[in-house]
Amino acid sequence: MATVTIWNEYRHEREDDEVAAVYPDGIHATLADALEADHDVRTATLDEPEHGLTDEVLESTDVLLWWGHRAHDEVADDVVDRVQERVLEGMGLLVLHSAHFSKVFKRLMGTTCNLQWRESGETERLWVVDPGHPIADGLEEYVELPETEMYGEPFDVPEPDRLVFTSWFEGGEVFRSGCCYRRGNGRIFYFRPGHETYPIYENEEIRQVLRNAVEWATPTRGSPRTFGNRPRDEP
């Protein structure tokens, strides 16, 4: 059982009726519902003090989920610093859908994290290209999502350490939809599905991926990260 913090921008759901109809209690509540049978789950949102991500919260978080879209720029840089520092120390991070453009993800990747997109409600097939990866545990060979926003290549991220999913879109595009990274001692998973106007986080297979990813990203014990001036060892 991991301690999971779900961070959500939580603006769309309060300002847009179409989104509120899909995620009436916020995307974070739906994500929490997917995880709380197995984990100790709490949520945090942009408009809370320190965006809900105080030192205390981050110190006690094993895995952080991040969903944002329209207000990436409102995230304070010192909170981004803090999240980055915790990831390097070992905290897991799941970056969801439009959070590809979050400050946190761009900071950790060092690239623009840009891509192509189309709001088209078209069918997506999320193919497992690494069937031995624990994030794919228990899935069939692909997950089909009937209505999605398209994301297309190129995706301006570093080559992933492991690529778990590649998406096929009805309109003719492909996308690397499940990308694993290690930065410092932390495990990072970018997972594409999840637009605010489609109930994708209600899909049972997608929830299975999220549960698998939380387990995969949970910190292990590791060995010391010792830096700085090092005297010569006595022989």
Next chain:
Amino acid sequence: MATVTIWNEYRHEREDDEVAAVYPDGIHATLADALEADHDVRTATLDEPEHGLTDEVLESTDVLLWWGHRAHDEVADDVVDRVQERVLEGMGLLVLHSAHFSKVFKRLMGTTCNLQWRESGETERLWVVDPGHPIADGLEEYVELPETEMYGEPFDVPEPDRLVFTSWFEGGEVFRSGCCYRRGNGRIFYFRPGHETYPIYENEEIRQVLRNAVEWATPTRGSPRTFGNRPRDEP
């Protein structure tokens, strides 16, 4: 200018009228035509002595192209040994389409190199997912092939060092179609397009990829591969 040897099984073209209509002089002749303006090109085929791959030929080859399909098992193991040894020393290797199942490729990958497939004549879009890679030089964002055999994931190969192309197929599948590997000092590129019943090697963009890949795979000078018992250096 590299010395390029194009190896072709050369059975389909002699035994099957449909294939002969597409590649009347053999797939190797069409491949040679794509490369010979820039390189010193020769060809070799299965039914020649030593499959045309004598020590002399391999010693003087910078980049070897390999196309095979129905007679993989007829390739002699000592020729496979020789090709593997030369790749580890630095010879480049381009593995084309159905040669995913060649002895040479399976030997160098250590896996089954299996995949899913369908002979369906459907549209393929070969997306560039690594636009800075030299193998993609001069391409547009994707290459469209109107009639292809489908190859689908999972593709049982080691995670590529770099993934240059991912294919989208009309029927709903994706495939890692351009995979770069280094083994020893040799550069290996698996490139999916090229079924014997479609004139894919006449396509100018595909020929551009082949030219780029030959250039990328050409050996560089390197530094010593010294192995075995090593006395302690004097201080």
Next chain:
Amino acid sequence: MATVTIWNEYRHEREDDEVAAVYPDGIHATLADALEADHDVRTATLDEPEHGLTDEVLESTDVLLWWGHRAHDEVADDVVDRVQERVLEGMGLLVLHSAHFSKVFKRLMGTTCNLQWRESGETERLWVVDPGHPIADGLEEYVELPETEMYGEPFDVPEPDRLVFTSWFEGGEVFRSGCCYRRGNGRIFYFRPGHETYPIYENEEIRQVLRNAVEWATPTRGSPRTFGNRPRDEP
């Protein structure tokens, strides 16, 4: 708790008094002693029928350890086939010290797996270069081994997916001593320490690495590895 099979060539210990003094019951017995508190452990050796690696044994093995040195060539190719097949299906494999030259490891890597070496009894420091990797759990920043056989670069293996340890040798060499690979669904870990004339597998930190590596290499559930002809899905 995993089902672990420890395979040992078991020739040195029966034919050489110096080795018998270090590993009186065989290297496999010492390795078993390190693992059996946590796992269901059995052993197999070269001179047993089918080298002790029948279909039944391999089918029920989660993680296979492999130690060999002077008799690599006596391992039957059909046993190598069987081990490779099981690894691709998901069985973990730990390749120890001189087993870098085993048929099994060379088959899975596709390279010569050659290196430089010196029997010199010199000090080795095994540095953790990936402190967040679970195989390094609980270690200090390095493990010091007072008397070892030196292995030096270049090490003719594919670039590891993750490099956990790099060794420093008193005589002036370095070596990538802990290399992680995935082949098919199987996790492979090459771990350098372990010469037959030094009691390295009695070292408590080395035993910790072995326990960590068994845990890391234990198969997870995964998703289907489906290959072959694939009809088009109905829309």
Next chain:
Amino acid sequence: MATVTIWNEYRHEREDDEVAAVYPDGIHATLADALEADHDVRTATLDEPEHGLTDEVLESTDVLLWWGHRAHDEVADDVVDRVQERVLEGMGLLVLHSAHFSKVFKRLMGTTCNLQWRESGETERLWVVDPGHPIADGLEEYVELPETEMYGEPFDVPEPDRLVFTSWFEGGEVFRSGCCYRRGNGRIFYFRPGHETYPIYENEEIRQVLRNAVEWATPTRGSPRTFGNRPRDEP
């Protein structure tokens, strides 16, 4: 022939007699001397307007070398933005020695880039662990440097795409001293040697590495990096 810009902090050489004795015209002048037979070389330093890295300079630079140490924090963030943007578009970047802590490198890596160090004047052996890599062209199996500052693991960077050099230090440490990355279309090479109080950039083998690395990092043509809203292609 590439257009190379050598950026140097250029403070030590003007403020410290010991350094001035080693690099009387600045480290940038010595680096320029190593490269200008083969390339069109210019230099830029911290105390020039815009640190000498105007849009015009960066736009026309193929490969940028970066040396800094004591004044990393004085580099303006908008210049860092500009360098990052140019790297993602394809400009090569060579990050030298203490520039591991430069804003530019930390920005592109997403990690602290921290390490262990000791100013000890001890012997370093820079081993080639990837003898087929073009950055190692023409070297022997190692480069020996008689007096260096020690850098030790762990090195808090992402796992390199390819690791070309690993250093051995007399005092007992190892370090990944030659690390290749791709970010966007740009090639990045971190190269450890080069302390301000040792004439390491006068060493002919080190100069060979620098020349090789400039050649390796020079941009190739690539294919489009197209981002943003993408309408559906007409069938």
